[in-house]
Amino acid sequence: MPAHLLTIGDLSARTGVAVSAIRFYEERGLVTPHRTAAGHRRYLRSDIRRISFVKIAQELGFPLDRIATQLARLPQNRTPTRADWTRISRGFREDIDERIAGLTRLRDTLDGCIGCGCLSLKRCALYNKRDWAGEDGPGPRFLMGERRT
Amino acid sequence: MPAHLLTIGDLSARTGVAVSAIRFYEERGLVTPHRTAAGHRRYLRSDIRRISFVKIAQELGFPLDRIATQLARLPQNRTPTRADWTRISRGFREDIDERIAGLTRLRDTLDGCIGCGCLSLKRCALYNKRDWAGEDGPGPRFLMGERRT
DNA sequence: CTAATTTCTCAAGTTAACTTGAGATCAAGG
DNA sequence: CCTTGATCTCAAGTTAACTTGAGAAATTAG
Numbered sequence: 464m465p466a467h468l469l470t471i472g473d474l475s476a477r478t479g480v481a482v483s484a485i486r487f488y489e490e491r492g493l494v495t496p497h498r499t500a501a502g503h504r505r506y507l508r509s510d511i512r513r514i515s516f517v518k519i520a521q522e523l524g525f526p527l528d529r530i531a532t533q534l535a536r537l538p539q540n541r542t543p544t545r546a547d548w549t550r551i552s553r554g555f556r557e558d559i560d561e562r563i564a565g566l567t568r569l570r571d572t573l574d575g576c577i578g579c580g581c582l583s584l585k586r587c588a589l590y591n592k593r594d595w596a597g598e599d600g601p602g603p604r605f606l607m608g609e610r611r612t
Numbered sequence: 613m614p615a616h617l618l619t620i621g622d623l624s625a626r627t628g629v630a631v632s633a634i635r636f637y638e639e640r641g642l643v644t645p646h647r648t649a650a651g652h653r654r655y656l657r658s659d660i661r662r663i664s665f666v667k668i669a670q671e672l673g674f675p676l677d678r679i680a681t682q683l684a685r686l687p688q689n690r691t692p693t694r695a696d697w698t699r700i701s702r703g704f705r706e707d708i709d710e711r712i713a714g715l716t717r718l719r720d721t722l723d724g725c726i727g728c729g730c731l732s733l734k735r736c737a738l739y740n741k742r743d744w745a746g747e748d749g750p751g752p753r754f755l756m757g758e759r760r761t
Numbered sequence: 762c763t764a765a766t767t768t769c770t771c772a773a774g775t776t777a778a779c780t781t782g783a784g785a786t787c788a789a790g791g
Numbered sequence: 792c793c794t795t796g797a798t799c800t801c802a803a804g805t806t807a808a809c810t811t812g813a814g815a816a817a818t819t820a821g
Contacts, residue, residue: 472767482768483810491808501817503768523715524673527808559719563712566672570708621797631798632780640778650787652798676778 468497468505478514485514492531493517513537520555524562617646617654627663634663641680642666662686669704673711 475482488494489504494513496504513534520530536551624631637643638653643662645653662683669679685700 470767481810484808486769487809499817501768502770503817519718521808523711523718556719559715562672563715563719566708566712566715569668569672570705570712619797630780633778635799636779648787650798651800652787670778 467508469508469510471496471504471506474506474510474514477511478518480514480518488514488517488527491527493527493534523559525558529558616657618657618659620645620653620655623655623659623663626660627667629663629667637663637666637676640676642676642683672708674707678707 469477471482471485474480474485478485480488485494486504489496494506494510496506496510499505517527517530517534520533521527533551533555537547618626620631620634623629623634627634629637634643635653638645643655643659645655645659648654666676666679666683669682670676682700682704686696
């Protein structure tokens with residue numbers, strides 16, 4: 464077998480992602496391996512990166528379908544070019560920035576909360592800002608920014 | 613009924629969290645309301661904040677049991693004091709900082725990737741660093757730091 | 762060539778975090 | 792008092808993201 468093609472076991476070993484998970488990712492359209500005559504999957508070396516990317520983004524809280532949407536912009540069956548990566552990165556960067564902003568707001572709020580001690584319902588700014596809710600409608604929006612639909 | 617006690621419907625309206633979800637949170641030990649003689653739940657005003665906190669942390673990617681562990685350090689049935697909030701915040705801040713760091717690393721890596729264009733398997737540093745994997749063992753660890761177990 | 766791995770497909774089970782539905786009770790307005 | 796609308800409990804269904812298991816074929820090691 465050509466040295467540049469990987470079996471599903473190889474890919475699993477290289478990425479640390481279970482074989483069953485890789486097959487599952489294929490079902491969800493995250494990777495599209497070639498098949499041998501016998502029907503065995505064969506992956507490109509670039510799929511190692513692809514799978515790693517999925518795993519990382521996923522652990523950071525992005526749902527698979529969102530990741531799939533981003534990865535769909537990368538070419539299957541060839542090494543991504545600079546332009547390919549630029550495209551996929553743009554969308555993801557925004558998501559990442561939003562998430563970082565949300566976490567930062569939560570952290571700062573926690574800090575502020577420690578500062579004021581929340582000893583008084585009447586004086587705590589957080590408490591009085593519609594009980595932690597946003598300006599428009601119910602729910603804890605003001606810390607979150609808009610929901611990522 | 614005393615003005616300071618809220619029904620589950622009130623709490624739902626104030627937090628934007630569904631009544632069924634609030635009952636579910638109780639099952640998981642995230643809130644512990646009082647009961648009326650008839651068995652109806654009655655919440656403290658501070659539970660609004662509690663629920664909001666759960667929702668926010670949860671949307672930022674923390675699993676309920678982790679949030680429960682943190683919230684367990686806050687007192688039920690009385691308004692949290694400065695010391696209470698300080699305790700709960702310490703643990704959470706570390707988690708949040710870790711998450712921000714992970715996201716930042718991912719973002720920077722993406723940027724670096726755009727820079728190099730990944731045109732050459734031989735030249736791309738990311739590509740050659742064990743195919744995006746860490747120094748020790750398989751899996752996409754080097755971007756993640758240690759797994760939060 | 763034989764035995765041990767690996768892989769294949771397909772169906773079903775698992776965990777988290779809820780929602781939905783059924784049947785009954787409780788509370789508030791007219 | 793009577794009728795909505797809230798609430799209650801408990802069981803079962805739902806979605807995401809996988810894992811596990813069964814039975815069979817393909818590959819690899821010795």
